[in-house]
Amino acid sequence: MDDVKSLQKKLSIDGELLIKQITELGEIGADSDVGGRTRIALTDDEKKGRDLIVKWMNELVLNIEVDEIGNIFGTLPSINGNCHENVLMMGSHIDTVQNAGALDGCYGVLAGLSVVRAYREAGILPLRPITVAAFTNEEGVRYQPDMMGSLVYVGGMPVQEALNVIGTDGTRLGDELARIGYAGHLKVGAIIPQEYVELHIEQGPILEKESIEIGAVENLQGISWQQIIIKGKANHAGTTPTEMRHDAGFAAALVNTFLRELALETKTTLATFGSVKFYPNLINVIPRMVEFTVDLRDPDESKLKNAENKLNNFLKLLEEQEGVQVEQKQLARFEPVHFDEKIVQLIERSAKKLGFSYRRMTSGAGHDAQMIARIAPTAMIFVPSKGGVSHNPREFTEPKQLINGANVLLEVVQNLV
Amino acid sequence: MDDVKSLQKKLSIDGELLIKQITELGEIGADSDVGGRTRIALTDDEKKGRDLIVKWMNELVLNIEVDEIGNIFGTLPSINGNCHENVLMMGSHIDTVQNAGALDGCYGVLAGLSVVRAYREAGILPLRPITVAAFTNEEGVRYQPDMMGSLVYVGGMPVQEALNVIGTDGTRLGDELARIGYAGHLKVGAIIPQEYVELHIEQGPILEKESIEIGAVENLQGISWQQIIIKGKANHAGTTPTEMRHDAGFAAALVNTFLRELALETKTTLATFGSVKFYPNLINVIPRMVEFTVDLRDPDESKLKNAENKLNNFLKLLEEQEGVQVEQKQLARFEPVHFDEKIVQLIERSAKKLGFSYRRMTSGAGHDAQMIARIAPTAMIFVPSKGGVSHNPREFTEPKQLINGANVLLEVVQNLV
DSSP: OHHHHHHHTTOOOOHHHHHHHHHHHHTTTBOTTTOSBOOOTTSHHHHHHHHHHHHHHHHTTOEEEEBTTOOEEEEEOOTTSOSSSSOEEEEEOOOOOTTBOSOTTHHHHHHHHHHHHHHHHHTOOOSSOEEEEEOSOSSOSSSSSSSHHHHHHTTSSOHHHHHTOBOTTSOBHHHHHHHTTOOOOBOTTOSOOSEEEEEEEOSSSHHHHTTOSEEEEEEEOEEEEEEEEEEOOOEETTTSOGGGOOOHHHHHHHHHHHHHHHHHHHSSOEEEOOOEEEESOOTTEEOSEEEEEEEEEESSHHHHHHHHHHHHHHHHHHHHHHTOEEEEEEEEEEOOEEOOHHHHHHHHHHHHHTTOOEEEEEEOSOOHHHHHTTTSOEEEEEEOOGGGOOSSTTOOOOHHHHHHHHHHHHHHHHHHO | OHHHHHHHTTOOOOHHHHHHHHHHHHTTTBOTTTOSBOOOTTSHHHHHHHHHHHHHHHHTTOEEEEBTTOOEEEEEOOTTSOSSSSOEEEEEEOOOOTTBOSOTTHHHHHHHHHHHHHHHHHTOOOSSOEEEEEESOSSOSSSSSSSHHHHHHTTSSOHHHHHTOBOTTSOBHHHHHHHTTOOOOBOTTOSOOSEEEEEEEOSSSHHHHTTOSEEEEEEEOEEEEEEEEEEOOOEETTTSOGGGOOOHHHHHHHHHHHHHHHHHHHSSOEEEOOOEEEESOOTTEEOSEEEEEEEEEESSHHHHHHHHHHHHHHHHHHHHHHTOEEEEEEEEEEOOEEOOHHHHHHHHHHHHHTTOOEEEEEEOSOOHHHHHTTTSOEEEEEEOOGGGOOSSTTOOOOHHHHHHHHHHHHHHHHHHO
């Protein structure tokens, strides 16, 4: 045991190769002219990305398994040849949105491989198996919901239901999965990890703004998505006195400014009025009806509920004040996810040991980690995102920072296995 | 002379026939199922409407002339056989928007015919010629701008330019005018009226709300139409702290609420935020760009300018406060039109004499009268609109109120000629 621990100290990330692989994977599905790449889940281009990951897993002589929903697992067996017990799992996803950056998801999978490579290059095996996972359809562009592969894996959605999902292009998910050759036989949830650690770019501006190198992600915001419809009364813009108007557009604007006040007041709640449609949407007609969406997030469930309640009360007030009718529809609702305190502390210690600045933080975006957290102690490591930009070809993190993140991941893994 | 005046006292409107003709004209271009009718300028259905008007003018043995832009004039000659000098003109239009009511425009033309009919039925001729005009393309649905026939008539747009206008369906106005047989030979502006009086439904809620039977329209609001583009920064709704946002949608909402404050503060200015488009318009992305329109109206030019200036100042403030860029484009700008005080007073006296309640008012909508006011003393008479609804099959005015309006018009005409 002491021997193994001393051997592990020699492990190191091949940073150059990690960056090279990120670049190479990023070339698959490249969008001509505009930059960026598009590898939407279970398309031909995403199959090419999967094939490349499998090829690299093979080069590392990993035990490769694909489950019924297409999640790919590459496992470095433990020193005693075990692949399925007391597994330490790392991972993320390699599917992308339309015209994406090269880092979202891919970084976590390839950094996982770089950790395993460190073991292979040192010629040693860990005391426990180490698995790198690439989960199916994290982005949810073609098939809803997003984070589907990890959701199905933890039992949050039956496999058959997921396979029967019809995409925005009319295709059936199960058919496309079979077509690209990734309808595997491993039962979902067959490998229950003992811990799960996901390395990811922040996709937000905080680390960059504060010049901090590593984020120890302690929780993931709860999300409340609503569609709200306000019905007022269409009338002529030139003939209807102001006090006689029931302007659905004005009422919607009041909701928008209310949400800003709510966010500033609570400090932790984020509120976004991101999409809107006016009816009839004419320059000289008072809007009869307005449909819009509200995105509320908070890492604390009671605060998220409080924000929802305040919004509900405001909408009731609005009905009276503006003489409008309000309809609400919940589009999505996720409670905040609290990651494992021990792993978060370990991330902090690892960053500190390697000399990196670090801070605890909340993930504002959704990740596979939030699903895996239902069945295993989980945490995430963030590295800075330039300008907080993601889901865009301008998504960027300095190579040095990407390698730093992989080194923290390796340190965490070494401490766990 | 005294004889003629005493004869005129016997004149009276055939209210039943007026209502019958409104109904009959309203059946042309009827929209199946949904109610309403569609007679867009220079279409086959509008030709049928024109043919019916011409047929009714012929039944009244009027001198019918069509000018180069298709305006139709039916003239009751003066007692000395004159048709073109010192003309008293009444009129409006018979083209409609998509799925319109039966009254907008048609009422003014048919009430004009009912006034002329009163003379014919009494078997007398006026001292001056009386012309009923139906102006081409008031609604401007297929060919821009609206109020085109009267605009061209007063020299506000060259005939050839109007004939060359290409419609939303790719057709040339002049070709369609010739096709339906209404490319006339009378020079535009050939008949300069000595006065012009237009009877119209209010298309607003004021008369109904105040239970007043007749509106003596003293002016017509100035209009300022703008398209405004606000450019902010797209960012992830879950990862971007509130104070780091440059939310174009939030900035647009602030403009909307500012406009309401402006309207309430000034009392006379009307301000409408009627149409909007968000980019990218997604639930979880802070809007990068928002395009919207502003419709400002005021019967006083200095107040309208003041409203425009206040909006400009607010937009400058917004640029600093929200870190956004604002672009403005003027889409339309009309100064307020002041109608002829003597005719307005005559309308008030006429209403009073006939025992109707009345008030002075402002027209919030545009009308052919605003164009003719450039070349002749002009005023308008309004009757109530149920709920202020217009440009809609639910447009409605009680038959009794329509007949009241025609009687006031007759009284005004008798006093003028």
